[in-house]
Amino acid sequence: MKTKIFAAAAMLVAGTAFGATVQDVADRYMKSVLAVGVHDASYVDAYYGPKEIQDQVQKEKKGLAAIRADVTDALKDLEGQRAANEDEALRIEFLRKQLGSMLTRIDMLGGQKFAFDDETARLYDAVSPHYDRAHYMKLVGQIDKLLPGKGSVPERLKDFRAKFVIPKDKLKAVFDASIAACRERSAKYIDLPANENFVLEFVSDKPWSGYNWYKGNAQSLIQINTEFPIYIDRAVDLGCHEGYPGHHAYNALLEKALVKGKGWTEFSVYPLYSPMSLIAEGSANYGIEMAFTEDERLAFEQKVLYPMAGIDPSLAKKYAEVLKLTAQLSYADNDAAKNYLEGKWTKAQTIEWLVNVQLAPPEKAEQRIKFYDGLRGYVINYNLGKDLVKAYVLRHVTSKDPEVARQQKWDAFRKLLSSPRLASSIR
Structure with missing residues (x-):
């Protein structure tokens, strides 16, 4: 029993939660970005990962609803993750913000419209000041x-x-x-x-x-x-x-x-x-x-x-x-x-x-x-x-x-x- 408890604690320190690691989420994030890119030609500005992953994503050609479900699941898997240092904490926050932004882009591709400031807050994590x-x-x-x-x-x-x-x-x-x-x-x-x-x-x-x-x-x-x-x-x-x-x-x-x-x-x-x-x-x-x-x-x-x-x-x-x-x-x-x-x-x-x-x-x-x-x-x-x-x-x-x-x-x-x-x- 003690061995199992120690193993579970070690998994939390390493940044895992409920069976999914931060790296698992990162890999799914990368595939989701490529999947959105199938629907939006300007979405993927750069990709230099394995070509076979890109080929697989393009072959699958997931619909927007399926991609949205994947992104939502990835966000859930980030909940409760524990960071051992500042870099890992920044990484988790980066993935959370990027995945959240992706949900907005998917919704926009599906026809949803947002007010300008709401859109930039969702997509870019910032709102511009305005002047007359x-x-x-x-x-x-x-x-x-x-x-x-x-x-x-x-x-x-x-x-x-x-x-x-x-x-x-x-x-x-x-x-x-x-x-x-x-x-x-x-x-x-x-x-x-x-x-x-x-x-x-x-x-x-x-x-x-x-x-x-x-x-x-x-x-x-x-x-x-x-x-x-x-x-x-x-x-x-x-x-x-x-x-x-x-x-x-x-x-x-x-x-x-x-x-x-x-x-x-x-x-x-x-x-x-x-x-x-x-x-x-x-x-x-x-x-x-x-x-x-x-x-x-x-x-x-x-x-x-x-x-x-x-x-x-x-x-x-x-x-x-x-x-x-x-x-x-x-x-x-x-x-x-x-x-x-x-x-x-x-x-x-x-x-x-x-x-x-x-x-x-x-x-x-x-x-x-x-x-x-x-x-x-x-x-x-x-x-x-x-x-x-x-x-x-x-x-x-x-x-x-x-x-x-x-x-x-x-x-x-x-x-x-x-x-x-x-x-x-x-x-």
């Missing part, structure tokens, strides 16, 4: 003063931006240089896998500006959309966001630390519409600031990228000032998506807001509507995600010495990129 037009117009007023002249602020901004378009025949050279700089700066603080690499492609007719398709084994395909003009600042933005220390580095570190290091199979699959995306997009956007301080970025762009693109370097400082202000309008994107998706604004009203309030380039407003139609509340992951990641990182900075503080920031950032933390665990 007056809030943003105060910022637009500052840009008005920075760009005096005739015409509306959007018109003047459009004319000013036109000076910073990268010629198409120079795109590859500019992006190659930018990504190389992003990697060099990130590699000083992040121990990337020795074999990591990526392929860069230029594409068109996409609802996004750039995309990282992670292939596993520290390999990525990075695509840049050239359908619309690409401004010089996007080289660093996308180089860091899609590459280093953004999506490519994030996925490579998760694979290295959790899949290969711990055998946590759930991280060999990445469901796009899930809490993972808030951390992925947030860390990719904040990664730009991690790689470059404002002064470092200005110097790099002015001395390297501007001449390479044939753009006047003397304009770089003013352009940086304008971009700093327009970046503060980012939450207007969330408000546009919310009102449009909830049917409060027409397409025309939404485009008017994007152009006149968020000051988006007119030619990209239509593209943004396509993004809302396809990815819905995903928009919050970029700005809210960045703000949550930034706050998490800065909480770990205790030194006033700039170099020590920078090291502390990178230590916290690297820890985040190698862990199962989601929005709830970094607030």
